[in-house]
Amino acid sequence: MTDYDFDLFVIGAGSGGVRASRIAASHGASVAIAEEYRIGGTCVIRGCVPKKMLYYAADFAADLKKAQRFGWTLPEKKFDWSTLRDVVLSDVTRLEGLYTQTLDNNHITHYKEHAVIEGANQIRLASGKKITARYILVAVGAEPAKLDIPGAEYAVTSNEMFLLPSLPKRALVVGGGYIANEFAGILNSFGVETTIATHGDRILRGYDEEIAARLVEIGQGHGIDYRFNADIARIDKDSSGRLTTHFKDGSQIESDLVLFAIGRVAKSRDLGLDKADVKTNDRGAILVDEENRTSCPSIYAVGDVTDRVQLTPVAIREGQAFADRVFGHKAASVDYDTIPTAVFSHPPLASAGLTEEEAKKRYKNIKIYKSNFRPMRNALIDSPDRALYKMVVDGDSDKVLGLHLIGQDSPEIIQLAAVAIKAGLTKQAFNDTVALHPSSAEELVLMR
Numbered sequence: 001m002t003d004y005d006f007d008l009f010v011i012g013a014g015s016g017g018v019r020a021s022r023i024a025a026s027h028g029a030s031v032a033i034a035e036e037y038r039i040g041g042t043c044v045i046r047g048c049v050p051k052k053m054l055y056y057a058a059d060f061a062a063d064l065k066k067a068q069r070f071g072w073t074l075p076e077k078k079f080d081w082s083t084l085r086d087v088v089l090s091d092v093t094r095l096e097g098l099y100t101q102t103l104d105n106n107h108i109t110h111y112k113e114h115a116v117i118e119g120a121n122q123i124r125l126a127s128g129k130k131i132t133a134r135y136i137l138v139a140v141g142a143e144p145a146k147l148d149i150p151g152a153e154y155a156v157t158s159n160e161m162f163l164l165p166s167l168p169k170r171a172l173v174v175g176g177g178y179i180a181n182e183f184a185g186i187l188n189s190f191g192v193e194t195t196i197a198t199h200g201d202r203i204l205r206g207y208d209e210e211i212a213a214r215l216v217e218i219g220q221g222h223g224i225d226y227r228f229n230a231d232i233a234r235i236d237k238d239s240s241g242r243l244t245t246h247f248k249d250g251s252q253i254e255s256d257l258v259l260f261a262i263g264r265v266a267k268s269r270d271l272g273l274d275k276a277d278v279k280t281n282d283r284g285a286i287l288v289d290e291e292n293r294t295s296c297p298s299i300y301a302v303g304d305v306t307d308r309v310q311l312t313p314v315a316i317r318e319g320q321a322f323a324d325r326v327f328g329h330k331a332a333s334v335d336y337d338t339i340p341t342a343v344f345s346h347p348p349l350a351s352a353g354l355t356e357e358e359a360k361k362r363y364k365n366i367k368i369y370k371s372n373f374r375p376m377r378n379a380l381i382d383s384p385d386r387a388l389y390k391m392v393v394d395g396d397s398d399k400v401l402g403l404h405l406i407g408q409d410s411p412e413i414i415q416l417a418a419v420a421i422k423a424g425l426t427k428q429a430f431n432d433t434v435a436l437h438p439s440s441a442e443e444l445v446l447m448r
């Protein structure tokens with residue numbers, strides 16, 4: 001018998017927290033969870049899900065521009081952002097309901113309020129209620145970083161992008177990572193004059209350089225303005241609401257919206273971590289061992305708050321492994337090797353395994369295969385945009401080490417290709433597989 005109120009108390013009902021709660025409950029644990037905003041967390045409420053819906057809508061807008069090539073003559077077209085926004089938001093509410101139902105179906109007690117740690121086994125809710133638990137799981141995620149500059153308060157983050165009252169005429173997107181490129185593509189497709197300003201000399205560091213360069217080339221062709229090595233000094237706002245962003249080199253950009261997309265930081269501030277001696281790194285990320293245990297033996301952490309791989313499927317796997325190990329007494333762990341990722345830009349990028357740069361550091365004899373082609377669909381709509389597929393192979397063992405794609409549907413293609421890489425398949429195995437024609441994916445078995 002336990003002396004605690006619950007076997008497990010989870011702080012944060014996002015991707016990692018909800019999965020951990022459900023699995024722990026299925027193993028017979030008594031579980032409670034606190035959520036200060038909306039059940040479902042970043043991915044469902046203001047991340048992957050509404051972003052992907054806007055991405056689809058942006059794709060549709062691009063197709064609509066080419067309607068005549070598909071044989072359609074349309075009456076005057078008019079885009080109403082608020083209609084799309086509300087459709088997306090209502091689906092988010094539907095999903096929030098499903099997540100809440102999951103908690104109820106699994107008899108998980110949920111508190112819709114902020115929670116803090118008061119000790120190794122104690123939590124305090126915003127209402128003042130104190131709760132004890134044998135184990136605490138911190139799954140509070142991350143929050144968008146903001147630049148510490150004068151006028152930063154005039155900029156929005158991805159959180160506000162899903163709630164905009166209207167679309168801006170001109171937008172400045174600050175950053176060169178996932179969120180910057182995804183929103184730049186969406187805004188540009190809806191006709192917003194879009195500039196990306198990043199402080200680095202390239203976008204999407206960590207992605208294959210040529211693939212990222214192809215996105216810039218295509219983006220420029222669609223009217224996105226890219227500014228590199230661009231350090232912002234301040235943002236001014238005039239009485240009409242117009243924003244002027246000043247760069248350290250003296251240049252400036254006027255816009256109606258500035259979006260900060262410069263990374264996400266662990267939401268570990270004011271969480272009471274010091275009360276239980278839970279250690280963080282200098283960026284506030286909670287330090288955990290390979291079993292997701294923190295420096296306090298009764299407290300674990302999963303997902304973005306640990307700042308390792310900030311992706312939903314990773315947070316889910318970490319939550320699952322934690323619950324299976326601690327409450328299901330299974331030897332569960334997370335395999336971080338060959339995690340497929342995608343950037344839902346226009347067109348999207350997708351990647352699995354090692355990049356050429358990474359492979360060269362680890363293997364002596366690297367072979368690169370490339371396919372640089374104009375997809376049939378782009379010929380139909382008279383678009384010059386070319387796809388680029390790149391395969392990284394170990395020349396000694398013939399094993400495929402990595403695949404990097406840019407082009408329509410590449411996120412759908414990479415999921416299965418990641419299985420092949422993970423299974424250690426060779427280039428010859430790809431060669432031996434008959435192509436599926438006509439498709440873009442067939443390039444994967446035709447590269448020579």
Ligand SMILES: Cc1cc2nc3c(=O)[nH]c(=O)nc-3n(C[C@H](O)[C@H](O)[C@H](O)COP(=O)(O)OP(=O)(O)OC[C@H]3O[C@@H](n4cnc5c(N)ncnc54)[C@H](O)[C@@H]3O)c2cc1C
Pocket residue numbers: 011012013014015016017034035036037038040041042043044046047048049051113114115116139140141142158179267271302303304305309310311312313315
């Ligand atoms: C715009 C955007 C797009 C994204 N797109 C993708 C994508 O396409 N694919 C992908 O894999 N990943 C994507 N991500 C990343 C993904 O959303 C995160 O990696 C994932 O949500 C992390 O899950 P988590 O459980 O760690 O945290 P979260 O899902 O952030 O959940 C944490 C929860 O804890 C709550 N909370 C925080 N502090 C407290 C407290 N003290 N008390 C109570 N509750 C608290 C928060 O309100 C939140 O609901 C995207 C992120 C953003 C911002």
Ligand SMILES: NC(=O)c1ccc[n+]([C@@H]2O[C@H](COP(=O)([O-])OP(=O)(O)OC[C@H]3O[C@@H](n4cnc5c(N)ncnc54)[C@H](O)[C@@H]3O)[C@@H](O)[C@H]2O)c1
Pocket residue numbers: 147174175176177178179180182197198199200203204205230231232261262263264309310311341342343344
């Ligand atoms: N499709 C997906 O899977 C997806 C989508 C969105 C977000 N995410 C996750 O969320 C995380 C956060 O996304 P993100 O795009 O905010 O971060 P990111 O780490 O992907 O990119 C941050 C970018 O901001 C730039 N930057 C940093 N400081 C800057 C400054 N002062 N001025 C200008 N540029 C600056 C960096 O060079 C980098 O390009 C991602 O790392 C990813 O794990 C995933």
